[in-house]
Amino acid sequence: MADLVIGIGTRYTDFATSSKTAFNFETTKFLNINVSRLQAYKLDAFQVVADAKVTLEQLEPLLEGYESEFGQTIIELKEEWKLERDRLSKVTFTRESFDPEIKNHFTQEILNEYADALKTELAQTTALIAVNETIAPESTIIASAGSLPGDVQRIWNPTVPNTYNVEYGYSCMGYEVSGALGVKLAEPDKEVYSLVGDGSFLMLHSELITSIQYGQKINVVLFDNSGFGCINNLQMENGGGSYFCEFRTHDNKILNIDYAKVAEGYGAKTYRVNTIEQLKEALEDAKKQEVSTLIDIKVLPKTMTDGYDSWWNVGVAEISNRESIQKVYELRKQKLEMARQF
Numbered sequence: 001m002a003d004l005v006i007g008i009g010t011r012y013t014d015f016a017t018s019s020k021t022a023f024n025f026e027t028t029k030f031l032n033i034n035v036s037r038l039q040a041y042k043l044d045a046f047q048v049v050a051d052a053k054v055t056l057e058q059l060e061p062l063l064e065g066y067e068s069e070f071g072q073t074i075i076e077l078k079e080e081w082k083l084e085r086d087r088l089s090k091v092t093f094t095r096e097s098f099d100p101e102i103k104n105h106f107t108q109e110i111l112n113e114y115a116d117a118l119k120t121e122l123a124q125t126t127a128l129i130a131v132n133e134t135i136a137p138e139s140t141i142i143a144s145a146g147s148l149p150g151d152v153q154r155i156w157n158p159t160v161p162n163t164y165n166v167e168y169g170y171s172c173m174g175y176e177v178s179g180a181l182g183v184k185l186a187e188p189d190k191e192v193y194s195l196v197g198d199g200s201f202l203m204l205h206s207e208l209i210t211s212i213q214y215g216q217k218i219n220v221v222l223f224d225n226s227g228f229g230c231i232n233n234l235q236m237e238n239g240g241g242s243y244f245c246e247f248r249t250h251d252n253k254i255l256n257i258d259y260a261k262v263a264e265g266y267g268a269k270t271y272r273v274n275t276i277e278q279l280k281e282a283l284e285d286a287k288k289q290e291v292s293t294l295i296d297i298k299v300l301p302k303t304m305t306d307g308y309d310s311w312w313n314v315g316v317a318e319i320s321n322r323e324s325i326q327k328v329y330e331l332r333k334q335k336l337e338m339a340r341q342f
Contacts, residue, residue, distance in 0.1 A: 002028055003027065004028070004029050004030070004031060005023065005028055005029070005030050005031070006031045006032075006033065007030060007031070007033065007034070007042075007043075008033050008034075009035075009039075009052050010032070010039070011039050011042070012039075012042045012043060013168060013170075015149075016168065029045075029046070030044065030046070031046045032045040032046070032047055032048065033052050033055045034047075034048075034052075035050070035051060035052075036049075085154075085155050085157075088101075088125040088126070088129065088155055088305065089129040089130070090126065091123035091125055092121075092123075093115065093121035093122075093300060095108075095112050096108070098111055100123075100303050101123075101125065101302065101304060101305060101306045102301075102302035102303075102304065102306050103306075105232075105236045105242075106301065106302055111300060111301075111302070113254060114225070114226065114300055115300060117226070117255075118256055118298040118299075119256070119274055120274040120275075120298035120299065120300065121300065122274060122275060122276065122279075122298065122300065123300060123303035124147070124225065124300070124303045124304045126276065126303075127273075127276070127297050127299055128148075128151055128152070128156070128195070129155055130276050130279055131195070131279070132155075134279075134284065135191065135193060135283060135287075136191060137160045137163070138163060138190060138191075139191040140164075140165055140183050140187065140190055140191075140193070141156070141164060141192075141195055142165050142166070142175075142179045142180045142183060142192065142195065143166045143167070143176060143195040143196075144166070144167040144173070144174075144175040144176045144200065145167075145171040145172060145175070145176070145197070145200045145230075146171070146173070146197040146199060146200055146228070146230040147197065147229055147233070147305070148196070148197060148223065148304075149166050149171075150305060151305050152164070152195065153166070154308060155305060165179065165183060167179065173200040173203040174201075174204025174205065176194040176195065176201075177194050177196060177201070177205045177206075177208050177220060178206075180192045180193070180211075180219075180220070181207045181210060181211050181216060181218055184217065184218050185216060188216070191217075191287065192218050193218075193219045193220075193221050194218060194219065194220045194221065195221050195223070196221070197223050197225070197229065197230070198222060198225065198226065198247075198257070198259065199228040199231075201220070201222055201259065205220070208220060208263065208266060208268065208292060208294070209266050209267075212266060212292050215290075216292075217289065217290060217291060217292050218293075219294075219295070220263070220268075220292070220294040221295050222259050222294060222295065222297060223297050223299050224259060224296060224298050225298075225299050225300065225303075226255055226256065226257070226301070227301060229245075229301050229302075232245035233304075246301075256298075258272075258296070259296040260272045263294035263296075268291060268293055268294050269289045269292070269293045269294075270294045270295075271286070271293070271294070271295045271296065273296060274298050279295070282295045283295070
């Protein structure tokens with residue numbers, strides 16, 4: 001909807017632009033402020049190769065008295081999203097008829113199998129929001145690969161500046177733990193939490209040992225759904241089956257890996273979590289520790305956030321008439337055609 005997009009220091013990676021489908025290039029113009037001329041050229045923008053702060057200080061007087069026509073719309077959408085976030089914080093699993101966020105992938109029988117194998121009925125969104133509401137607001141979180149970057153972008157509510165550190169664009173599996181150590185070295189007086197999936201943890205977590213070795217406490221919050229859940233979603237959403245992204249044995253049994261025992265062997269303080277109550281207790285106790293901690297949270301697959309286009313899925317809003325559905329269809333068709341041009 002915007003006529004002008006001002007890109008400040010952005011590289012316009014796929015995450016930020018939805019692979020160039022998030023904008024209407026026929027009507028939207030771009031102004032890029034960047035110290036890198038290469039990045040300033042992107043999206044055929046008007047290029048301002050300069051320091052971002054200095055440039056914004058010069059632009060600010062030009063905006064005096066201007067009020068955006070989208071002001072009230074933004075307020076209304078934010079209130080609508082608060083209701084959706086509240087729903088995601090209270091997802092309840094049932095063995096008879098459970099409707100997960102990622103639909104039409106696993107049958108009820110398979111979901112029950114995971115619940116039994118992992119001994120949990122905890123949804124990932126519910127656990128993540130509980131973490132958000134339990135840790136100290138001035139703590140820093142780190143996320144990178146899998147479904148968690150999308151989850152925190154949608155439902156994490158930071159209330160203190162410079163506490164949200166998420167690697168977008170390249171899905172660097174394993175960055176979560178090493179990045180957490182880097183933040184701790186830069187800000188030793190702050191608590192730092194690495195939000196990581198079991199797949200990324202297995203890819204790279206050696207800096208957990210480094211943090212223990214040098215007395216630099218980090219907190220690893222591990223969401224274990226016994227597989228590469230994000231890639232499994234991509235496989236099944238694009239017409240394929242579930243191929244080798246579930247952690248199963250040769251005789252098709254779901255693995256229940258004790259990551260807490262792994263970290264305990266390294267010397268970390270560890271916790272095993274299967275319920276919200278256990279999660280909150282673990283987070284509170286982890287705050288008191290001087291050594292690095294790992295919280296092994298067992299969550300059900302297919303319970304991460306889904307869709308929402310760039311920020312909000314029009315399908316979640318209550319579309320009740322044929323005309324609205326047709327508009328949604330035409331919009332998505334237009335985005336697809338735009339994507340093909342690039």
